[in-house]
Amino acid sequence: MMDIILIWFTVFILSTLLFKSAAGSLSLTKPNMISIIYYYSFIVSSYIGSLFIALDEDHFYMLNRLDHEEMRIYGFLIICFIMILFPLTLVVMTKLVGVNTSVLLTNYLEIEPDVKNHPYTSMFLVAFTGLSAIAVLATAYTILYTPVIPVVELIKGNSADLSSQRIEAGRNFSGNVLIRNIFGLMLTPILSLIAFIYFLKRKTMYWGSAFFVLLACSVFLYTYDLAKSPIVFYLLMLVLSAFFANAFKMNVKRILALGLVSISLLLAMYIAVQGPGAIASFMNYNSGPLGRLLFSQIAPFYLHLDAFTYSLDRLGSSGLPSFIAGLLETEQIRSGRVMMENVFPESIDAGTGGVLNTLYVGEAYAAFGLIGVVVLTIYIAIVVQAVYLLMLKLPKTPVTIAVAVYFTVNFPRTIVGGMADFLFNPIWTIVIAMCSVLLILEYYPHRIKNLLSFLKMKYSKFQIR
Structure with missing residues (x-):
């Protein structure tokens, strides 16, 4: 037992120093993409729980389905390994690029966002209004x-079968999923952040109206299926937007207040969905929101190790994103769904079973074993640090701030959701493409003017000929 605790603390100290070097700061008053990944994806969602699991002190219901108890130690050692390899890759990449992240972060936080009216700003407003209408x-x-x-059924008092209603709302959507996911769940919150930042800095009727309409749509989209965490993450996105726009200062009192608001919001949703009895389990370390944070994301990793070591064949290329798997003429199989079917078949039969998503190493191990864990850790760390450094280097405008906030919040959530989205994610690609166009219209209008002049000149020559 003491050996496990000693290893845990040693790795914790080394990992913290590496993450701090890669991020530039782990201060809670200077939140950034890397620090949130450190605190949320690794420390809270993975590393603390791994210690309890290794010591067999978790008492978590999922791990009652573990067939081989030695997986507790095996999984613990893998988690310790990636706690070093991931931030080490971040640091190595930063050194190779030759930048000082501490200086970059400080400069980024001090610069005021550019919200001036440029020539051709009307083109940006037309584009933004059109996207908002969509x-x-x-x-x-x-x-x-x-x-x-489900949220409507709850308001109406029809809360007898909310679990199956939530599954039905997600799996039996009869429309085009791409329209919902891209133009609803992705586009709406990002546009609301852009409008929010402009409203904070300009305080005009247009930006105020746009923000409140988009805010209402975003809140609905994040709560209609009674999922508890998305609305808290959206609140975090609003706070980060105000912080990066220099309209909100972080300090200990405000951080505690935000934490209290988030806990109260989660408690209210738990009571609404599960009834007053949920209060009893709310603060238990292995149930309620605390158990969900400490164990729900990491426990399925141990189930992945157990199943794909002893009873299930590796997924191989079938574990890749659907687009890549299609190119390789295989059908995508998500390990989280396989694990739900394998470990909790009764939930599948009852129609309440979804997926057992976990830290990306679970999906990597299910597909390619330990070599997949190593390669994917290095790859994901490179992608994360590249986006982080680019975020700190881009011009600071409402559009770039909104995109930075989007990835600052979504990268940590995706890391504890699997590896596939880091290999190919069409939604992220669309976010980058759409916001690149908005950025050009917002910040580089002279480029539009030059392009129009060039096209006019070419067209005139063509006419003369």
Whole structure:
């Protein structure tokens, strides 16, 4: 037992120093992409729980399905390994690029966002208004094609079978999933952040109206299926947007206040969905929100290790994103769904079983074993640090701030959701493409003017000929 605790503390200290070097700061008053990944994806969602699991002190219901108890130590050692390899890769990449992340982060936080009216700003407003209209229509489309809306049923008092209603709302959506996911769940919150930042800095009627409409749509999209964490993450996105826009200062009192608001919001949702009895388990370390944070994300990793070591064949290329698997002429199989079917078949039969997502190493191990764990750790760390450094280097405008906030919050969540989204993610690609166009219209309008002049000149020559 003492050996496990000693290893845990040693790795914790080394990992913290590496993450601090890669991020530039782990201070809670200077939140950034790497620090949130450190605190949320690794420390809270993975590393603390791994110690309890290794010591067999978790008493968590999922791990009652573990067939081979030695997986507790095996999994613990893998988690310790990636706690070093991941931030070490971040640091090595930063050194190779030759930048000082501490200086970059400080400069980024001090610079005021550019919200000036540039020539051709009207083109940006037209584009933003058009995208906002699409987002509102996508929200209406989601309402229209969702067979049952759990939050409405809860308000109406029909809360007898909310678990199956949540599954039905997600799996039996009768519309086009891409419209809902891209133009609703992705586009709407990002546009709301852009409008929010402009409203904070300009305080005009247009930006205020745009923000409140998009805010209402975003809140609905994040709560209609009664998922508890998305609305808290959206609140975090709003706070980070205000912070990066220099409209909100972080200090200990405000951080504690935000934590209290988040806990109260989660408690209210737990009581609404599960009844007053949920209060009793709310603060238990292995149940309620605390158990969900400490164990729900990491426990399935141990089940992955157990199953794909002893009873299930490796997924290989079938574990890759659907686009890549299609190119290799195989059908995508998500390990989280396989594990749910293998470990909790009764939930599948009852219609309440979804997926057992976990830290990305679970999906990597299910597909390619230990070599997959090593390669994917290095690859994901490179992607994360590249985006982080680019974020700190780009011009600071409402559009770039919104994109930075989007990835600052979504990268940590994706890391504890699997590896596939880091290999190929069409939604992230669309986010980058869409916001690149908005950035050009917002910050580089002279480029548009030059392009139009060039096209006019070429067209005139063509006419003369």
